[in-house]
Amino acid sequence: MQAIAEVIAPYEVVLIEDAAHALGGQYQTEKIGSCQYSDMAVLSFHPVKSITSAEGGAVLTNSSDYAEKIILHAKHGVTRDPNLMQGESHGPWYYQQVALGYNYRLSDVHAALGLSQLKKLDSFIAKRVELARVYQQALAHLPLRLPSVKECANSAWHLYMVELKHHNRLDVYQKLHEMGVGVNVHYIPIHLQPYYQNLGFKDGDFPNSELFYEHALTLPLYPTLTNTEQQSVIDALTQVLS
Numbered sequence: 731m732q733a734i735a736e737v738i739a740p741y742e743v744v745l746i747e748d749a750a751h752a753l754g755g756q757y758q759t760e761k762i763g764s765c766q767y768s769d770m771a772v773l774s775f776h777p778v779k780s781i782t783s784a785e786g787g788a789v790l791t792n793s794s795d796y797a798e799k800i801i802l803h804a805k806h807g808v809t810r811d812p813n814l815m816q817g818e819s820h821g822p823w824y825y826q827q828v829a830l831g832y833n834y835r836l837s838d839v840h841a842a843l844g845l846s847q848l849k850k851l852d853s854f855i856a857k858r859v860e861l862a863r864v865y866q867q868a869l870a871h872l873p874l875r876l877p878s879v880k881e882c883a884n885s886a887w888h889l890y891m892v893e894l895k896h897h898n899r900l901d902v903y904q905k906l907h908e909m910g911v912g913v914n915v916h917y918i919p920i921h922l923q924p925y926y927q928n929l930g931f932k933d934g935d936f937p938n939s940e941l942f943y944e945h946a947l948t949l950p951l952y953p954t955l956t957n958t959e960q961q962s963v964i965d966a967l968t969q970v971l972s
């Protein structure tokens with residue numbers, strides 16, 4: 731984020747940080763979402779994320795201007811704030827639509843779940859960190875490239891992705907599923923999707939993301955994964971790669 735902020739500094743660019751995976755992590759001295767180098771950070775509360783509100787998310791910003799705009803646009807562009815209105819009020823019921831907004835409100839029920847989950851964020855992240863530490867140690871001798879975290883950061887370990895050095899990914903994926911291990915693949919590079927291909931993006935445009943995609947495999951990692959379950963993942967992977 732610091733490097734991105736430095737590159738765009740001479741330009742009038744609003745920097746929005748996609749922190750969908752990152753809540754609970756830290757960058758340099760600040761928690762993710764502090765917007766130290768960005769104008770806004772967006773979070774996802776999808777069920778698999780650090781915390782969930784079943785669906786939905788949040789936008790974090792230190793700017794009261796952006797905060798007001800976001801709230802306005804999340805509520806159809808409708809306001810009851812006299813400071814944002816034009817002309818005379820018709821009475822106490824009065825409101826105005828001052829922008830073309832959307833209905834992006836999180837319902838009270840979803841918000842209540844999100845608030846309750848927020849209290850558990852630290853314990854969820856501590857469990858993820860511990861599971862990742864065990865994987866890092868247990869898998870170090872296998873023909874895999876393991877994820878690395880820069881010294882200036884703490885990962886929230888939303889995903890634990892390894893890269894296969896020699897083995898065929900489809901083969902490993904199928905064998906692990908047959909053994910009851912729900913590995914997954916994150917992600918198919920977006921420029922390979924039909925929508926972007928129709929816009930002119932081609933295979934080969936982003937060779938590093940394609941190379942990563944070819945070899946990537948995501949291992950199970952979530953706060954309720956037990957030590958025994960994690961050990962069975964490690965054992966299965968060791969067996970398949972040996």
Ligand SMILES: Cc1ncc(COP(=O)(O)O)c(C=O)c1O
Pocket residue numbers: 748750751773774775776786787
């Ligand atoms: C990196 C990233 N950004 C944004 C999103 C979108 O989040 P949501 O589905 O809550 O809108 C996701 C969803 O998985 C994601 O992985």
